[in-house]
Amino acid sequence: VVNTRTPVKQLAALPDGPVTVAGWVETVRDQKKVQFIILRDESGAVQLVNPAVRELDPEGVSVGAAEAFALTEQISALGHGTFISVTGQLKHDERVKLGGLEVKIESLEVVTDALETPIAADSSLDKRQDWRFLDLRHPKQNLIFRIQTTFLHALRTYWVERDWIEIQTPKLMASASESRAELFELGYFDGTAYLSQSPQFFKQMAQPAGFGKVFEVGPAFRADPSFTSRHATEFTSIDAEMSWVDSHEDVMAMHEEILVAGFTAVVAKHGDEIRELFGVEVTVPTTPFPRIPLAEAKEIVASRGYVVPRADADMDPEGERQISAYVKETYGHDFVFLTDYASSIRPFYHMRHEGDPSLTNSYDLIYNGVEISTGAQREHRIDVLVEQAKEKGLDPEELGFYLDFFRYGVPPHGGFGMGLARLLMLMLDEHSIRETTYLFRGPTRLLP
């Protein structure tokens, strides 16, 4: 089968004649005179047809008649989801709704039988998650991961063409890298290890290592007990870190460019399918994206009647929705950089403003009402960095390995981390990152 089968998508380019296709049975229409199978594989769906032979002539007039009778019976018995391999005659016919072609079945082999599917199109998200491998058979779900592939490929191409280095940082850590509150702890021989919350420290390490510009696409873990549509306990983080930045502005400029590269590739390759299956028109964002200092954004949101609960805190979800709505109305843009976060709500490693240490050279990127990314210029001056760590109540001793990165020469640098599933959720107007994560992990989900 491997060598002889033609992926369904390639049938359109073939002339009429013999073909072998293989995949799973999506539907069977078993009519009196004719039988139709919709067969789907990883690339698409095709209609298979068989003229039904319902009675076997007892005289056995011809061998062909007996075979036709057996084939009819075999098709009648096919269940949804069964994997089959079919050889037959391809015929282009404009009247066939599905792709303008069909395959007249000559022989059919059942490769593996299938139990009756436990999920339907209207099953709850939770139930669909239980049966994720069956849920993923649907063209819409399949498309999400082809979009993801295209998007990541475009980012990689962008970076590789500009001589960035791809790194894989360890996920077993001796310390926290972000908030201690969201840290998974695990037994590690006679001691304790932590699951990495972000490649933050080790992507920065590439700077004194002389790598210049690095990126990573990898897992990040957060022991976040919340059940929101945007939080997972394990997610894929796209991280970048680059040397010789003058401020977070350089990081934002690069961030815009990779998003334009990613969106351009997605729209070119999948724009039509996305419109058809998701009813969404994905557009390539224009640059520069609007930039609004956080304090100003809060004032704008307040003037629209929503006051972000704590003046000294980050935007909350409603604040993010409101500022996005404002930006859409005012600039017609889906993205907005909120900049200049207060030092009090940012990690110790963010560089602060030269004239005003109460503010940082940092930003959050909001896309269609949800934060998808955090970025910043980092503090690279060891004495300032140590002071900032102490100020945040961190133990410079425990952070010794990280602080050492800054004692042997290091260029000014900055970068960002971006959640892949969140980005896809917002791009496709889905309601939860559970839909745009291959296998979601949350407080009550470790299976399948």
Ligand code: AMO
């Ligand atoms: P931050 O903690 O803001 O920044 O994370 C960066 C981005 O990662 C995604 N994200 C999540 N996605 C799903 N579930 C979660 N629980 C979750 N937590 C975060 C979001 C978020 O914007 N080290 C910094 C980045 C940097 O400065 O380079 C960091 O981790 O899309």
